[in-house]
Amino acid sequence: MNRTGKTLLLIGATSDIGRATGLVYAMAGWDVQLAGRNLEAVHREADDIGTRSGASVSVHQLDILNTSRFEDFCDTLPKLPDTVVCVVGQLGEQRRAERELDHATEVLRTNFEGPALLLGLFAERFAKRGFGTIIGISSVAGDRGRGSNYVYGAAKAGLSAFLSGLRNRLASAGVRVLTVKPGFVRTRMTAAMKLPPLLTAEPAQVADAIFSASETKKQREVIYVRGLWWPIMLAIRSIPEPIFKRLRL
């Protein structure tokens, strides 16, 4: 297999989407840096990706809530990656987040603060270098706050806005910024939910969408993995607030 000499950094390597994404890049000839909180679990994925692809895979410890370590993390990577993908996310429990400050804080920090600050650090380094791609996994839940998941949704809305701002700022610096909104994905996180097939993607489809938006078809920078989500969210966004607030969504 032809190696490209390019390097991907994957943050959140032990999630189903993270694992699938690392594999797609590795199979395409990239070297891969995997970062995650549980080092033993990250090693398991690194062995898997390395064995399947023959790629060189390195393992790095990172806790998305431990923001004080971020600069050190960036500076101690064996190589500044060509592309960084952050797939970290936590759905949390809306009802619990309404009552428990700690849980709401964790959901907000895991989905917004951690990913935004970390990708911001890479943006600085990529801009200085003059090239690079930053890919954040946001969510359709961030397109409009709904009663059933607005804590998670607000964090994802924050991340979408942050990525949009980065994209705007770095457009002329040679740095691409992509926002990926997977919609429903069949993962361990959603294993117990009944999901509509047309709106639900497999982790491998999310991974393919990320790779193709980043490397092959480069027109779009905000990506709905299942195309049907785009008109749906457009419709949901355009419902006037006096009506929207009365809907059970």
Next chain:
Amino acid sequence: MSLQGWGRYRNYDSEVLECLLPQSVGAMVPSRAGLIARGNGRSYGDAAVGELATLICGGLSRMKAFDAGNGILTVEGGTLLSDILRAFIPRGYFPPVVPGTKFVTVGGMIASDVHGKNHHRVGGFGDHVTQFKLVVASGELVTCSRTENPELFYATIGGMGLTGVIVEASFEMKPIETGWILQKTTVAQDLAGALKVLQATDELTYSVAWIDCLAGGKSMGRSLVFTGEHATREQVSARMPQAEFFPAAREPKLGLPFDFPAWMLNGVSVSAFNEMYFRAGARKAGSPSLVHWNPYFFPLDGIHRWNRLYGRRGFLQHQCVVPEGNALAVLGEMLERFVRSGKGSFLAVLKKLGRGGGLISFPTSGYTLALDLPATTDVFPLLEEIDKIVVQAGGRLYLAKDARQSRHTFEAGYPQLSAFRELRRVTGADRRFRSHLSTRLGI
């Protein structure tokens, strides 16, 4: 929860447990009784349904290491063969043995000691396993190889999961120059002809016969014998200059979204299919042609959920092996019964097997005949009759396909059974690991 085998002939009740990490299996096993590991659920009958609980192992799907020096691949027990093919064919490696579907796990391939079209040359999958890690009845993780815990090693190969849970395995991959197979078709006008061709092609890597088990009289046992070799780059370039050396698997486009109505498969429709298939094969016979690895080894994988073909009632697969000596007479008698009943299917396969690997592995020197039959009430007495012929001939049935054989048929076919039972007793596996199959057959 209700579970089925691939044949869908019966529902079995079993609690479903899922393991996502190899290191968590050890803690799940000792607190249970009547447990069996399940890979991808492709055994046809009741082998992968626990008497009380079933441990789903699909989450143990990570590859561990590949040593290009000696070709040894190490993977977790729930790793799919289809994943291995996708990762390694482009790098010029092929598994030593593959069964008729790629949607099986490595743990399942060891537990059934699966055989392929090359069994007569290289033995079963178990013959190429160098080592595996087994969670035994106590929950302890035991490394097994030909030199380390050899009794457990040979009992687990073909042991239908009844010795423990295979969480990791290493086996030898073989180098290939391309992903193409140079296939040759030979026509045999009757059973004697088919056996003769299989005998004569013994030196070739792959050989298998499709047999028409509805044709009677002088054509009884007429067959198409397919032989194959991994094609070299030179052969591919000469025949198909545009072809990729390592073509990717094409995902199935055809699928059966619902159960076929039961009446669609009947004597007339199957006879018509067989006639067409035989003629088409006969036309292509003689000159070798290049075939993509995927349809060559896994023709039915092209039809997603093909097991719905037999309708809601499900189907049975009957696969026996009989010794070489009087194979012509024995197989002839069986075919005659199938022909007379009109129950034969279009998926009938005849193949020569080499010697066996594990303590109760299915393969043993002789000829194996496999066919599908709808699970209708009149099929059961027919198969009882067939089983009598098998037992008399000193043959046996394949446990990974079985859903119905009698204890008598089973015990007559597996001479090393008592040693296997003893090992189960000594290791405590007899209470811990029990499937509906092991209970039915008293293993």
